[in-house]
Structures are given as structure tokens and as C-alpha cells.
Amino acid sequence: MKFAILNGKIIERSEAKVDIEDRGYQFGDGVYEVIRVYNGKMFTVTEHLNRFVKSLDSIGITLPYTMDHLTKLLEDLIAKNNLQLGTIYMQITRGVTPRNHAFPSENVSPSLVAYTKEAARPLENLKIGVKTIVTEDIRWLRCDIKSLNLLGNLLAKQKAAEVGCFEAIQHRGQDVTEGSSSNIFIVKNGMIITHQSDNLILKGITKDVILQVCERNSIPVEERTFTLDEFMDADEVFLSSTTAEVMPIIEVDGKKVGDGLPGPVTKRLQEWFEQEIEKQCGALQDKILN
Numbered sequence: 001m002k003f004a005i006l007n008g009k010i011i012e013r014s015e016a017k018v019d020i021e022d023r024g025y026q027f028g029d030g031v032y033e034v035i036r037v038y039n040g041k042m043f044t045v046t047e048h049l050n051r052f053v054k055s056l057d058s059i060g061i062t063l064p065y066t067m068d069h070l071t072k073l074l075e076d077l078i079a080k081n082n083l084q085l086g087t088i089y090m091q092i093t094r095g096v097t098p099r100n101h102a103f104p105s106e107n108v109s110p111s112l113v114a115y116t117k118e119a120a121r122p123l124e125n126l127k128i129g130v131k132t133i134v135t136e137d138i139r140w141l142r143c144d145i146k147s148l149n150l151l152g153n154l155l156a157k158q159k160a161a162e163v164g165c166f167e168a169i170q171h172r173g174q175d176v177t178e179g180s181s182s183n184i185f186i187v188k189n190g191m192i193i194t195h196q197s198d199n200l201i202l203k204g205i206t207k208d209v210i211l212q213v214c215e216r217n218s219i220p221v222e223e224r225t226f227t228l229d230e231f232m233d234a235d236e237v238f239l240s241s242t243t244a245e246v247m248p249i250i251e252v253d254g255k256k257v258g259d260g261l262p263g264p265v266t267k268r269l270q271e272w273f274e275q276e277i278e279k280q281c282g283a284l285q286d287k288i289l290n
Contacts, residue, residue, distance in 0.1 A: 001013060001081045001083065001115060001116045001117060001118070002080075002081060003077060003080045003081050003115075004016040004077070004113065004114065004115040005073055005074075005077055005090070005112060005113065005114035005115070006112070006113055007109075007111060007112055008064075008065065008073065008112060010073070010076060010077055010080055013115060016113065016115070018111070018113065019096040019111075021096050021097060021098060021099060022093055022095070022096050022111055023093050023094040023095060023096070023097065023104075024091065024093030024094070024111065024148055025093075026099055027101075028147065028148040028149040028150075029059070029093055029094045029148070030059075030061070030091055030092055030093030030094060030110075030111075030147075030148045031052065031055035031056055031059065031061070031091065031092060031145065031146050031147055031148065032089065032090065032091035032092075032146055032147075032148055033048050033049070033051065033052045033089075033090055033091075033146060034087050034088070034089050034242050034243065035048045035074070035087065035088045035090075035242065036086075036087055036242050036243065037078060037083055037084070037085065037086050037087060037088060037116070038085060038277055038280075038281035038282070038284065039084060039085070039281045039282040039283075039284075040078060040079070040082075040083060040084050041280065041281040041282065042074065042075070042078070042088065042281075043277055043280055043281055044205050044206075044209065044280070045071060045074070047205045047208065048205055048242075049067055049070065049071065051146065051203065051205065052090075052092075052146070053067070055145045055146045055147070056092060058142070058144075058145045059094075059145060059147070060103065061092060061093075061094055061110055062110070063092070063110075064092075064109060064110050064112070065112075073114070074088055074090070074114060077114060077115075077116060078116060081116045083116045083118065085118065085119065085120060085121070086116055086117050086118040086119040087116065087117050087119050087242070087243060088114060088115070088116045088117075089114065089115055089116075089117065090112065090113065090114035091112075091113055091114075091148060092110050092111065092112050093110060093111045093148070094108065094110060094111075095108040095109050095110050095111050096108070096111060119243065121245070121284075121286065122243070122244060122245075122247070123286055123288060125166065125244075125247060126245060126246070126247060126248070126270060126288045127262070127288055128248075128250070128262070129247070129248035129249060129250030129251075129261065129262045130165070130166035130167065130247055130248070130249055130250065130251075131164070131165045131166060131249075131250065131251040131252075132160065132165050132166060132167045132168065132169050132179075132239075132249050132251065132252050132253075133159060133160050133163060133165050133167075133168050133169070133252070133253055134168070134169050134170075134171060134228065134231075134252060134253055135156050135159050135160075135168045135169070135170055135171075136170070136171065136172075137152075137156075137170035137171055137172045137177050137200075138152050138155070138156075139152035139153065139170075140152070141199055141200070142199055143177070143178070143199060143200055143201055143202055144197070144198065144199045144200075144201065144202060144203060146202060153180045153181060154180075156168035156170055156180035157180040157181065160180070166247075167179045167180060167181070167182055167239060167249075168180045169184055169231070169239075169249075169252065171228055172200065174227045174228050174229070175225045175226070175227060175228075176195065176225075176226055176227065176228060176230075176231050177195055177200050177201050178195060178200075178201040178202065179239050179241075181241055182204075182239040182240060182241040182244060182247070183195070183201065183202070183204040183206070183207040183239065183240050183241070184231075184237070184238075184239050185207075185210070185237065185238050185239070185240065186226060186230065186231055186234035186235075186236070186237050187234060187235050187236035187237070187238075187263060187265045187266070188230070188233070188234050188235055189235070190219075190220065190265070191220045191221070191222060192214060192219060192220065192221045192222070192265065193221075193222045193223075193224065193226050193230070194207065194211075194221070194222075194223055195223070195224070195225060195226070196223040196224055196225065197223070204240055204241065205242060206240040206241055206242055206244075206245065206246070206273075207240050209273065209276055210240055210246065210269060210273065211223075213269065213272040213273065213276065214269075217268075217272065219265070219268075219269075231252070232252065232255070234257065234258075235258055235263060236248070236257065236258060236262075236263030236264075236265055236266050237249040237252065237257045238262075238263075238266045238269070245270070245273055246266065246269045246270045246273045248262035248263070248266045248267075248270075250262065267288075270288050271288070271289065274287055274288065
């Protein structure tokens with residue numbers, strides 16, 4: 001991908017440089033978003049940008065663009081890079097200023113960076129499911145902010161990677177929270193259960209789409225805390241994220257979930273989720289059930 005956005009301008013990616021005193025680089029003082037692109041169109045862009053602004057508001061940064069202007073910038077970047085299937089990453093930091101823990105004066109402008117990446121849908125994993133591990137959630141208490149401070153998430157993800165697993169499912173005491181980069185769902189006796197959207201998890205955009213299609217199709221859902229025992233005893237388990245979509249989990253800590261195959265509720269949700277993509281972005285060339 002040849003072009004990127006730096007502070008409101010589309011430039012050659014090779015020229016997009018960040019100052020060493022940018023507070024994002026030194027403190028992780030900023031927030032980010034990742035938006036999926038299908039057929040050259042952003043999926044759930046309004047929802048992603050609303051969450052982006054909410055995260056900015058939570059840490060006292062004012063978006064230096066209107067929503068319409070930012071959306072147009074991202075659309076122009078996608079077109080400039082001729083991206084058809086992939087992601088667009090963007091972040092805003094508090095800006096460039098001499099290093100000091102306290103916030104800088106109001107005359108310091110926030111820094112915006114965005115770039116695109118080609119990324120195929122993970123169709124093979126979506127069809128057969130993935131393996132996971134369970135690990136203690138060591139992150140801070142404002143996981144609802146999509147902050148650049150991701151060290152806790154990275155340590156959990158690395159634990160999973162080291163044993164050949166796709167994701168690390170985190171818990172605080174006996175309560176399951178979420179994955180290192182995903183929301184977690186269990187299915188028991190036809191009921192879908194997922195952690196309520198509070199400060200302990202990130203309010204997922206894909207999760208919200210799933211909840212909406214469940215409501216439309218009369219699938220019962222409970223948003224509540226569930227325990228590790230409930231998790232390990234579930235009939236089905238799946239995760240959701242912008243890049244993983246609706247991903248079946250078939251193994252946890254070496255133990256099969258159910259019969260070790262994606263379950264019927266998960267597969268139904270995958271089909272409905274693909275329909276939501278097609279409503280916004282047009283027909284998908286490759287689908288899970290193809």
C-alpha cells in the first residue's frame with residue numbers, strides 16, 4: 001500500500017514519519033481503530049468512528065476533524081491505494097511536545113495517522129474453528145477505551161502464539177472477560193451469553209452486529225458475566241472481532257469444545273453476518289459455506 005494519511009493529508013507512505021516526541025510513541029497517549037474493507041467499502045464505518053470519538057473523549061482529546069471529513073479522508077485513502085479487501089488502521093495521539101507526564105497546553109495539535117493493508121478473510125479458520133488458551137486478565141480497568149496501551153493484550157496473545165493457539169481468553173478471578181483482541185461468546189442450551197459492555201471489555205463493533213442479528217432472528221441472548229466453569233461447560237464457544245468476524249472456537253487449553261467442530265448456532269451467525277456485510281459492501285466473492 002503506497003499511500004498513508006498523516007495529519008489530514010494523503011502522502012507517500014515512505015514519507016509518513018512520526019516525531020520521536022509524539023506522545024503516542026512515548027506514552028501510548030492516544031487511541032486507535034481498525035475498520036474492515038470489503039469490495040473497496042468500509043464495513044460499519046459509522047459505528048467504528050463513533051467508538052473512536054468516544055475513546056478520544058474518554059482521554060480528553062478532541063477529534064480535529066468533522067466525522068464527514070474524516071470519513072472522506074479514509075475513503076480517499078482506500079481509493080488511492082486501490083484496496084478491495086483488507087483493513088484500514090488509524091490512530092490519533094495527543095500530539096508532539098517535550099516529554100512530560102502531564103497533558104500539554106491546548107495549543108498542541110493531535111496527530112492523525114492512517115494506512116491500509118490488504119488482508120484476506122480467514123476462511124479456513126472460519127470453516128474449521130480455532131484453538132485457544134485461558135489466561136489471567138492483567139490489563140488496566142478501562143478496557144472500554146481503545147487505547148494504544150496494549151502491552152497486557154500483547155503478553156496474552158504471545159502466550160497463545162507460543163503454544164500454537166489463535167487467541168488467549170482472559171479472566172479476572174473466575175469471571176471470563178474477553179480475548180486479547182476479541183469478544184467472547186458461549187452457547188448453552190441454545191442461549192448465547194456474552195460479557196456485558198462495561199469498563200472491563202472493549203465494546204466490539206462486530207459483537208454489536210451479532211447482537212442485532214440475534215434480536216432480528218429471535219435468538220436468545222444474555223449480556224452478563226459468566227464464569228470459567230460455565231465457559232468450559234459450554235455447548236459452543238466463538239469469538240468476534242473486526243478481522244476474525246464470527247470465529248468458532250473448537251478447543252480450549254487442549255480440551256475440545258462440544259464435539260470439536262463449529263456448532264450450529266455459530267454457523268448460523270456466520271451466515272447472517274455475511275449477509276450484513278453484503279448489505280453494506282456488496283456481494284462477497286468467497287463465502288464460508290462455498
